[in-house]
Amino acid sequence: MPRGVAALGYAQYLPKEQFLYQTEQLVDSICMTLGGRAAEEIIFNKISTGAQNDLERITKLAYSMVTVYGMNSRVGNVSFHDSQSEGFGYSKPYSEDTAKIIDEEVKKIIEDAYIRTKALLQDKKDQLEILAQELLKKEVLFQNDLTELIGPRPFDKPTTLQEYLDKKDETPTSDISLAKEEINEEVSTTEAQSTTVTE
Numbered sequence: 001m002p003r004g005v006a007a008l009g010y011a012q013y014l015p016k017e018q019f020l021y022q023t024e025q026l027v028d029s030i031c032m033t034l035g036g037r038a039a040e041e042i043i044f045n046k047i048s049t050g051a052q053n054d055l056e057r058i059t060k061l062a063y064s065m066v067t068v069y070g071m072n073s074r075v076g077n078v079s080f081h082d083s084q085s086e087g088f089g090y091s092k093p094y095s096e097d098t099a100k101i102i103d104e105e106v107k108k109i110i111e112d113a114y115i116r117t118k119a120l121l122q123d124k125k126d127q128l129e130i131l132a133q134e135l136l137k138k139e140v141l142f143q144n145d146l147t148e149l150i151g152p153r154p155f156d157k158p159t160t161l162q163e164y165l166d167k168k169d170e171t172p173t174s175d176i177s178l179a180k181e182e183i184n185e186e187v188s189t190t191e192a193q194s195t196t197v198t199e
Helices: 023-033 035-044 049-067 096-123 125-138 143-150 160-170 173-198
Strands: none
Touching: 023 035, 023 049, 023 096, 035 049, 035 096, 035 125, 049 096, 096 125, 125 143
16 A cells, blocks of 8 residues: 555566466456546545556556457457557457447456455455555554454465475575575675776
């Protein structure tokens, strides 16, 4: 919960080397991104302008699902992607009727995801309140904080963070020491070069 005006709040994730995504994964991503807007409506029964960036992201993603990745049954296995263009990255070689269908399907993807997100947060409203109260105290929550507050994830698959920590634990101590020595040598070299330039 940053106190500045640039962002009202955000989540940070470790980068993951993944180049292929299934339809369900992209829909889950849309649901996750809609969490803030859904929580506003559930808790305050009002919405604000805070979700602007989230709405931009999910709109682009939903349009890409329909017009680029061929992930919509009504539009079919077609892609209007143009690697030479900028912006949304697709041309418009289709009729106004097809454009209308695309708009309808994008709206349906987002509306269905929003309904699903609201239902999930309504079901977990007590946990939502716990997290909100803790954020007012700490401003920043980590994965271990979430586990302590609302329990472990109900999934067998580890998070990207857990995979990273597990790999880190498996790294031999000698390798870690060697890496630290290399970093120290680079720092010393940089400092020496800086001193030479100053002189």
